[in-house]
Amino acid sequence: MVLCNIECVNRISEYLDISPGKLYVSENNTVATDDLIKNQSTEGFSTIVQTLVKNSKYPAILGDDAITQALxxxxxxxxxxxVNYADNSNNEKRxxxxxxxxxxFSTYVAGTKKTIADVTLYYALHGIMQRLSLQEKAEYVHLSRWFDNMQQDDKLRQTMDVISFNMMHLYL
Structure with missing residues (x-):
């Protein structure tokens, strides 16, 4: 099972308020759609996400400048x-x-502002973060801070569970 899948694309498209078209898994075993670009099929998770951003009301979420866009x-x-293959324990920990x-070193993965990379990683990592114990979350303090910050956005979180990062009961 991969994490950058149809469900993840659907969540990203809902966040961006844009239809992804009819999504499917191609013969190359990647996410694809026939309806995102008129009369053209689009294949590949990253390509679809970037096309969604380009066609959305939020093109700046790709980044404000060339360096942020590259990151x-x-x-x-x-x-x-x-991240796509972090659904097994060895890859997950790495x-x-x-x-x-x-x-x-930064608030968000590409700098000081939330980008589509943050949105994508939030959706891809939600299940993993949900399974971690509080002690494991404490091991990844910077990732946990970022994730907790991301999940405070109701539009981003959608119907997903809020994950607890409260460490207080460990110290009582």
Missing amino acids: TRQMLEYAVLC VLKELNYVLK
């Missing part, structure tokens, strides 16, 4: 190549450690 695209590719390191 955002890099993190979208990271989502496809690494990805959590890497993202924790990235977030040690």
Whole structure:
């Protein structure tokens, strides 16, 4: 099972207030749609997400400048190549450690403003973060801070559960 899947694209498109068209898994085993660009099929998670952003009312969520846009695209590719396969424990721990390191130095994965990379990673990581114990969340303090900040946005969270990061009862 991969994490950058049809459900993730649907959540991103709902967040962006844009239809993704009819989504399916292609013969190459990637997310695809026939309806996003007129008379053209679009294949690949990152390509679909970037096209959704371009066609949405929120094109600035890709980034305000060339550097932020490059970092955002890099993190979208990271989502496809690494986070996508964090559904097994070895990959999961590596990805959590890497993202924790990235977030040690910034508020969001591509800098100081939320981008589509943050939105994508939030949806892809929600299930993993939900399964972590409070002690495990404490190991990834920067990732946990970022995730807790992200989930405060009702529009982003949609119908997903709020995940607790309250460590107070550990110290009582």
